[in-house]
Amino acid sequence: MAQEPQHYRVLTSLDLIKQGNNPAIYNSKRQSEVKADLSSHPHSLIPGYDERLSIRADPKRPRLDLDDSIEASEICDATKYTEYAINTSDTRYPRISEYSQRRAASSTPSASLNPLLRLSHPSYGLPESLVKNLTRLGIDSIYPWQSSCLLGRGVLNGKTNLVYSAPTGGGKSLVADVLMLRRVIEDPQKKAILVLPANWLVNDAIENCTTDSLGVVVMDELHMIDDYYRGYLIELMATKLLTLGGTVQLIGMSATLSNTEQLARWLNAKHYVSNYKPIPIEEFWTFDNSIYPASTAREFVEIADQSKADHAAVSSADDVTKKFKSRMTPVRWISESRFKELQNPVANVVVGLAIETAKAGFGALIFCSNRKGCETLARLVSRAKVEDISDQVLEQRKEVLAELRSLPIGIDETLARTVMRGVAFHHAGITVEEREIVAEAYNKGILKVLVATCSLAAGINLPARRVIIQGAKMGKLTIGPAMLRQMRGRAGRKGKDEIGETYLCCHEGDVVEAAQLIQAELPVVASCLEPEKRGIKRQAALLEVITVRLATHPIAIQEYVRRTLLFHIMEAQNLDLMVEEAIHQLIADGFIEVDNSGSYQATQLSRAVVSSYMTPEDGLLVHGELRRALQAFVMDGELHVFYLFTPIQLNGMTEIDWQIFRREMENLDDSGMRVLRLIGVNPGLVNKMANSGKSLPETDERLIYHRCYLAFQLRDLCDETPIHAVAQRYKVTTGSVQTLSQCCEGFAAGMIQFCDRMGWGMLKSVLEHMGDRLKAGARADLLELARIPFVKSRTARVLWDNGFRSLLAVAEADPKDLLPILLLAQPTKARMDGQDEGKYRQKMMLKAEIIVGAANRLWGIQQQVEIEVDI
Numbered sequence: 001m002a003q004e005p006q007h008y009r010v011l012t013s014l015d016l017i018k019q020g021n022n023p024a025i026y027n028s029k030r031q032s033e034v035k036a037d038l039s040s041h042p043h044s045l046i047p048g049y050d051e052r053l054s055i056r057a058d059p060k061r062p063r064l065d066l067d068d069s070i071e072a073s074e075i076c077d078a079t080k081y082t083e084y085a086i087n088t089s090d091t092r093y094p095r096i097s098e099y100s101q102r103r104a105a106s107s108t109p110s111a112s113l114n115p116l117l118r119l120s121h122p123s124y125g126l127p128e129s130l131v132k133n134l135t136r137l138g139i140d141s142i143y144p145w146q147s148s149c150l151l152g153r154g155v156l157n158g159k160t161n162l163v164y165s166a167p168t169g170g171g172k173s174l175v176a177d178v179l180m181l182r183r184v185i186e187d188p189q190k191k192a193i194l195v196l197p198a199n200w201l202v203n204d205a206i207e208n209c210t211t212d213s214l215g216v217v218v219m220d221e222l223h224m225i226d227d228y229y230r231g232y233l234i235e236l237m238a239t240k241l242l243t244l245g246g247t248v249q250l251i252g253m254s255a256t257l258s259n260t261e262q263l264a265r266w267l268n269a270k271h272y273v274s275n276y277k278p279i280p281i282e283e284f285w286t287f288d289n290s291i292y293p294a295s296t297a298r299e300f301v302e303i304a305d306q307s308k309a310d311h312a313a314v315s316s317a318d319d320v321t322k323k324f325k326s327r328m329t330p331v332r333w334i335s336e337s338r339f340k341e342l343q344n345p346v347a348n349v350v351v352g353l354a355i356e357t358a359k360a361g362f363g364a365l366i367f368c369s370n371r372k373g374c375e376t377l378a379r380l381v382s383r384a385k386v387e388d389i390s391d392q393v394l395e396q397r398k399e400v401l402a403e404l405r406s407l408p409i410g411i412d413e414t415l416a417r418t419v420m421r422g423v424a425f426h427h428a429g430i431t432v433e434e435r436e437i438v439a440e441a442y443n444k445g446i447l448k449v450l451v452a453t454c455s456l457a458a459g460i461n462l463p464a465r466r467v468i469i470q471g472a473k474m475g476k477l478t479i480g481p482a483m484l485r486q487m488r489g490r491a492g493r494k495g496k497d498e499i500g501e502t503y504l505c506c507h508e509g510d511v512v513e514a515a516q517l518i519q520a521e522l523p524v525v526a527s528c529l530e531p532e533k534r535g536i537k538r539q540a541a542l543l544e545v546i547t548v549r550l551a552t553h554p555i556a557i558q559e560y561v562r563r564t565l566l567f568h569i570m571e572a573q574n575l576d577l578m579v580e581e582a583i584h585q586l587i588a589d590g591f592i593e594v595d596n597s598g599s600y601q602a603t604q605l606s607r608a609v610v611s612s613y614m615t616p617e618d619g620l621l622v623h624g625e626l627r628r629a630l631q632a633f634v635m636d637g638e639l640h641v642f643y644l645f646t647p648i649q650l651n652g653m654t655e656i657d658w659q660i661f662r663r664e665m666e667n668l669d670d671s672g673m674r675v676l677r678l679i680g681v682n683p684g685l686v687n688k689m690a691n692s693g694k695s696l697p698e699t700d701e702r703l704i705y706h707r708c709y710l711a712f713q714l715r716d717l718c719d720e721t722p723i724h725a726v727a728q729r730y731k732v733t734t735g736s737v738q739t740l741s742q743c744c745e746g747f748a749a750g751m752i753q754f755c756d757r758m759g760w761g762m763l764k765s766v767l768e769h770m771g772d773r774l775k776a777g778a779r780a781d782l783l784e785l786a787r788i789p790f791v792k793s794r795t796a797r798v799l800w801d802n803g804f805r806s807l808l809a810v811a812e813a814d815p816k817d818l819l820p821i822l823l824l825a826q827p828t829k830a831r832m833d834g835q836d837e838g839k840y841r842q843k844m845m846l847k848a849e850i851i852v853g854a855a856n857r858l859w860g861i862q863q864q865v866e867i868e869v870d871i
């Protein structure tokens with residue numbers, strides 16, 4: 001009997017960069033967040049930070065007054081609608097709700113009628129214990145489409161590749177899970193990779209000749225191949241695996257693919273499309289305090305098109321709306337509010353829908369276009385009362401508050417006020433730990449309303465009876481049809497809720513766009529290597545196959561290129577020309593050389609670039625910068641290293657505030673000013689920008705200033721300034737400081753690898769040391785302590801100052817003795833409303849126990865290693 005694996009491994013690119021080949025293990029549904037520094041403390045020198053405050057306050061935000069209650073507007077019943085639906089034959093208004101149909105007939109054919117729907121059926125070849133575990137998770141039978149998909153010829157035994165699409169929440173992950181488990185159960189030596197994406201892992205496997213140990217590679221969210229930033233990595237990875245032609249099974253899945261067949265052709269795979277929705281979902285759109293079925297958007301678009309065709313120059317969105325209203329009856333109405341905060345119809349309907357859901361005891365997930373908006377809306381919703389909250393739920397909410405307070409950054413002011421009302425927000429501006437606590441509380445039903453940006457739109461399994469989308473925009477852009485589908489797909493997930501509803505709530509100016517969006521087909525997913533997108537030249541597409549020696553001869557390269565998705569989209573002749581041009585460029589840049597046999601050989605530079613996961617373009621930039629550093633490196637300070645650690649791709653990073661740049665520059669000592677000169681920062685220009693309020697155009701010069709600005713933040717973090725204090729100093733969110741530090745950790749690992757491959761040992765050692773400090777968020781003396789979970793930055797310093805200066809000292813401590821020290825390291829002085837003090841201390845005590853336990857484990861491992869070395 002084959003050995004049963006404990007788990008399979010899921011890797012993210014960041015893990016690979018951070019941990020070399022030591023993959024992180026994640027559980028269940030693709031958790032890609034990486035644990036970050038959990039420790040921080042206010043820095044007494046940070047202007048505006050009050051250590052005595054228990055709540056992390058934003059000085060720009062008005063104080064909350066939650067006694068200022070509002071009443072959510074009533075949503076009128078649908079009597080009129082029901083009458084209309086029954087008395088007319090208008091098919092856009094279903095007479096019987098889909099809910100009642102589903103109640104009448106079970107949504108999934110039962111396994112008693114079709115034994116193949118039981119995972120215990122011998123056809124699936126799964127061990128009994130695994131089947132039992134799945135049953136315990138609520139999966140006692142599978143859906144017919146899942147069964148057909150799995151039982152397709154060659155799928156279960158890994159002989160054929162597979163591309164499939166099914167609606168969001170349709171159960172795609174389970175199919176992939178079964179296939180991965182089958183592979184590793186059959187051969188415990190084989191690995192399964194769930195790609196998010198992990199192109200570099202495949203590079204490593206090719207270089208180390210270990211591709212034989214790969215059993216199955218699952219590409220979730222395959223439509224991401226279209227993503228400008230990461231899509232090409234999925235394509236490169238799959239292309240390499242196809243070129244290898246080995247036994248690796250490729251699985252691609254998505255909820256938003258329209259060209260499944262084309263992608264399956266590329267991947268030489270069977271394809272499967274399912275439209276099965278295990279949970280009935282009703283979809284609506286709202287405007288002007290009225291709710292319509294989403295199907296009526298077609299009517300709206302037709303009226304708009306007709307007006308255009310009639311050359312009605314005077315016809316405006318208003319006219320179209322009027323015409324639509326004269327023809328369509330809303331299914332529900334929201335009464336106008338007497339509260340000024342709810343005069344805006346979108347706010348009125350969003351709050352009304354959310355509170356109605358919460359009152360019924362279910363969860364509402366609201367998508368909002370931006371972070372500030374999320375917080376404002378969370379505060380507004382929390383002001384609307386939901387009666388009859390049980391004492392048990394109130395206790396649980398206090399637990400959540402205590403958990404948030406026990407974080408090293410203290411509790412966010414808005415969350416401190418809204419959580420007890422069962423409301424919270426979720427976006428990338430707060431830290432990973434805060435997001436986890438909030439999502440978990442919502443998942444357990446402790447919180448009833450969660451207001452989020454699209455960060456929660458994909459691949460998340462949360463119980464949302466209603467998904468409410470506030471407006472048709474995310475950020476500045478109109479939502480695309482794929483994103484709309486993903487957001488709506490969070491409603492009513494199997495095992496979480498029995499039914500679901502979605503509402504797209506439109507602003508007055510958005511109605512036409514929203515109607516078109518509802519009607520829009522999913523776009524065709526294309527290759528990012530197309531010349532008008534990223535192009536083959538700028539990417540590592542060719543460089544890496546030559547470097548890992550998968551294809552070095554022009555004919556082999558041509559073969560490889562014919563395995564790309566691009567080849568299925570582009571004229572072969574044009575593609576060949578593009579490749580030729582790219583090869584010339586690689587030779588000109590010194591990445592490859594032609595040998596006597598006409599094959600291409602990678603240079604040392606190329607090996608350094610590929611092993612540090614850079615594009616050729618970025619590699620050239622880094623190479624130039626490091627060479628200059630080798631000639632003149634500022635060693636009497638640390639800014640130079642932090643500058644080198646700041647990534648080159650700054651997409652999504654906080655922008656420069658020139659006033660703050662000038663302030664930081666003016667505080668630099670001699671050594672710091674030398675760094676500025678060396679890297680090319682002109683103090684005169686900083687002054688000019690700070691005075692003019694203008695911004696620099698996107699050029700390489702601007703990149704230097706931007707990286708330098710971010711390097712100031714890194715320097716402060718490593719100087720034991722806590723994340724939230726750095727955030728205040730640079731007027732950014734804690735989430736963005738945390739993201740910066742995580743990105744830099746990854747980039748720093750790449751730089752160290754780069755130096756290693758270039759043979760620059762001394763520079764490598766310096767970077768390695770600073771890389772450790774970056775991880776610890778502390779000065780060198782704390783590096784040992786900072787290996788302990790929850791002990792970073794300020795916490796490590798306070799422990800040190802109180803005599804706990806080594807692993808052993810912490811390992812031998814009584815957790816009770818650590819508690820007062822940990823409380824001392826917290827930014828909060830436990831002063832919310834007094835009554836949850838006990839819970840807060842309990843959480844901190846738990847942390848003290850974890851710290852002592854972890855220190856013991858680490859100490860034990862260290863002793864073991866020392867004994868082995870002695871032997």
Ligand SMILES: Nc1ncnc2c1ncn2[C@@H]1O[C@H](COP(=O)(O)OP(=O)(O)OP(=O)(O)O)[C@@H](O)[C@H]1O
Nearest residue numbers: 141142143168169170171172173174255459494495
């Ligand atoms: N056969 C089944 N029986 C019962 N529950 C199932 C079954 N298959 C999947 N589920 C449950 O349905 C929920 C959604 O499934 P899953 O996450 O696999 O969907 P998905 O298609 O991958 O969704 P998305 O596209 O949104 O990521 C999960 O809670 C999962 O446990």
